[in-house]
Amino acid sequence: MMSSAPSQLSNPASAGSVPAATAPVSTPAFRLFLSHLNDSVRRSLSDRRPWSEIADRSAFSRPESISEATSRLRKNLAYFRVNYAAVVALVLAVSLVTNPFSLLILLALLAAWCLLYLFRPSDQPLVLFGRTFSHRETLGGLVLLSVLVVFLTSVGSIIVSALVVGAGIVAAHGAFRVPEDLFLDEQETGSASGLLSFLGGATSAAGSAAAPGRV
Numbered sequence: 217m218m219s220s221a222p223s224q225l226s227n228p229a230s231a232g233s234v235p236a237a238t239a240p241v242s243t244p245a246f247r248l249f250l251s252h253l254n255d256s257v258r259r260s261l262s263d264r265r266p267w268s269e270i271a272d273r274s275a276f277s278r279p280e281s282i283s284e285a286t287s288r289l290r291k292n293l294a295y296f297r298v299n300y301a302a303v304v305a306l307v308l309a310v311s312l313v314t315n316p317f318s319l320l321i322l323l324a325l326l327a328a329w330c331l332l333y334l335f336r337p338s339d340q341p342l343v344l345f346g347r348t349f350s351h352r353e354t355l356g357g358l359v360l361l362s363v364l365v366v367f368l369t370s371v372g373s374i375i376v377s378a379l380v381v382g383a384g385i386v387a388a389h390g391a392f393r394v395p396e397d398l399f400l401d402e403q404e405t406g407s408a409s410g411l412l413s414f415l416g417g418a419t420s421a422a423g424s425a426a427a428p429g430r431v
Contacts, residue, residue, distance in 0.1 A: 307382040
């Protein structure tokens with residue numbers, strides 16, 4: 217009887233320590249994704265140039281040859297890369313806002329990717345209509361759904377048209393903007409892809425947080 221008392225007293229302490237050790241303390245995947253996305257966007261926007269330099273009328277002139285236009289475009293792309301990306305994004309946003317049906321379809325597709333793949337824990341299989349789908353099957357289904365939405369609805373044509381218009385504006389400005397007054401650091405050329413890679417970095421960070429047990 218004397219020996220059973222310590223064991224009974226130690227059981228509540230040990231039982232209480234198990235939930236404390238196994239309780240999840242990691243940040244939710246969606247919050248981590250937004251944090252990385254916010255930081256990446258701020259770092260990218262810190263490289264933007266004053267819009268007054270883009271709209272400087274005295275710096276515009278007609279290129280004398282195609283090679284000169286190409287050289288101007290290359291230099292201006294490296295210097296105004298963030299501003300040009302903002303212009304293309306603005307054209308794309310205006311195209312989607314003026315087509316609310318396509319915007320709703322695109323938002324629904326984005327929500328499906330977020331809920332079913334990006335922020336769903338990997339240790340919890342997806343169950344739909346009484347059938348369990350593996351991680352690979354879920355990814356394949358979302359890719360197939362995205363292809364069908366892009367090619368069988370007006371979303372694809374609107375996105376392509378907006379990108380073509382935005383690229384045309386950027387190409388015209390880059391070809392006619394004289395870059396002699398622009399001082400481009402050599403190190404900035406290598407970071408030109410930073411604006412386009414922030415989403416991939418934020419998504420991978422969110423994926424690693426959503427699947428802590430994945431090897």
